[in-house]
Amino acid sequence: MSATIIDGKAFAARIRGEVAAHVARLKADHGITPGLAVVLVGEDPASQVYVRSKGKQTVEAGMKSVEHKLDVDTSEEALLALVEELNADPTIHGILVQLPLPKHMNEDLVINAIDPAKDVDGFHISNVGLLGTGQKSMVPCTPLGSLMMLRDHHGSLSGLDAVVIGRSNIVGKPMAQLLLKDSCTVTIAHSRTKDLAEVVRRADIVVAAVGRPEMVPGDWIKPGATVIDVGINRIERDGKPKLVGDVDFASAAEVAGAITPVPGGVGPMTIACLLANTLTACCRANGLPEPEGLTA
Ligand code: NAD
Numbered sequence: 001m002s003a004t005i006i007d008g009k010a011f012a013a014r015i016r017g018e019v020a021a022h023v024a025r026l027k028a029d030h031g032i033t034p035g036l037a038v039v040l041v042g043e044d045p046a047s048q049v050y051v052r053s054k055g056k057q058t059v060e061a062g063m064k065s066v067e068h069k070l071d072v073d074t075s076e077e078a079l080l081a082l083v084e085e086l087n088a089d090p091t092i093h094g095i096l097v098q099l100p101l102p103k104h105m106n107e108d109l110v111i112n113a114i115d116p117a118k119d120v121d122g123f124h125i126s127n128v129g130l131l132g133t134g135q136k137s138m139v140p141c142t143p144l145g146s147l148m149m150l151r152d153h154h155g156s157l158s159g160l161d162a163v164v165i166g167r168s169n170i171v172g173k174p175m176a177q178l179l180l181k182d183s184c185t186v187t188i189a190h191s192r193t194k195d196l197a198e199v200v201r202r203a204d205i206v207v208a209a210v211g212r213p214e215m216v217p218g219d220w221i222k223p224g225a226t227v228i229d230v231g232i233n234r235i236e237r238d239g240k241p242k243l244v245g246d247v248d249f250a251s252a253a254e255v256a257g258a259i260t261p262v263p264g265g266v267g268p269m270t271i272a273c274l275l276a277n278t279l280t281a282c283c284r285a286n287g288l289p290e291p292e293g294l295t296a
Helices: 008-029 045-062 076-090 107-111 125-130 141-154 172-181 198-203 248-255 266-285
Strands: 035-041 064-070 092-096 162-167 184-187 206-207 226-229 234-236 240-244
Touching: 008 035, 008 045, 008 141, 008 240, 008 266, 035 045, 035 076, 045 064, 045 266, 076 107, 076 248, 092 266, 125 172, 141 162, 141 172, 141 226, 141 266, 162 172, 162 198, 172 184, 184 198
Parallel strands: 035 064, 035 092, 162 184, 162 206, 206 226
Antiparallel strands: 234 240
16 A cells, blocks of 8 residues: 555544634633534434534534434424524524435525524535635535645645546535635536546546445556545445445555545544534634634
């Protein structure tokens, strides 16, 4: 193996430490405690795990954590009323409605009801537009975490060729916008892209966000390229459950200059960036300087 392994677990711990230190200063100097409210509708097991983990890490960072667990048959009207209440609550600086929502709810309507300044997931249409026009916004957590790792590894990304595989609203598109903002030449590839292998071979930076186990083999990777593997895929291998990314780690690590593993790469960065976004939202709400290095 020749690639440097980008340790997302250690990186995320560092970010959480920086957030906690900033929160402690906010409390001591201004008497302000950032607050994050997470809303979960229904009992999706994966969502329950995420929400628990978010709450625990929020408290560990010294912030206020509020969890609202609603029945699966809660009406959309009741959820919108709760969002309004949280929008008006001055002790809450970040609101996250855990997706997916039950089928009887309109996700876009609910997300766009959140105050954009408190939209720590960065999914509100205003934040999407601000990011798309290179303005200050709330940035979706997984792409923000991926960007932080790239900046940390490369320093400047200016002029690098980047390929993002996947065009989802939560990962692929915002990732491409962030890379463009950092002056990469960006290609977005997707399920209809012709000759994906050739497209990927041109890239100094490859971000894979597809959801197909190990679909990117090492011989697609340009020697020395940086590979950010966002994919989280549960497979069975040798009769045992295993978590793998969208990139074939073993063969890609032979060619790449640096690569994120799965697990332990992008995954841990997502919640760390949620905490960073909550802190940023709190600083903006109080007219205080934003934490350095924790925003895009
Ligand atoms: P999505 O299903 O919304 O989007 C997948 C994208 O992949 C689509 O745009 C599609 O065009 C593209 N695609 C599908 N098949 C393709 C192919 N054969 N070739 C090229 N492109 C193809 O998924 P998503 O929500 O963006 O998530 C992508 C992956 O990232 C999933 O594995 C998900 O679990 C993971 N994820 C991880 C984190 C994290 O915290 N690390 C967060 C969000 C998503």
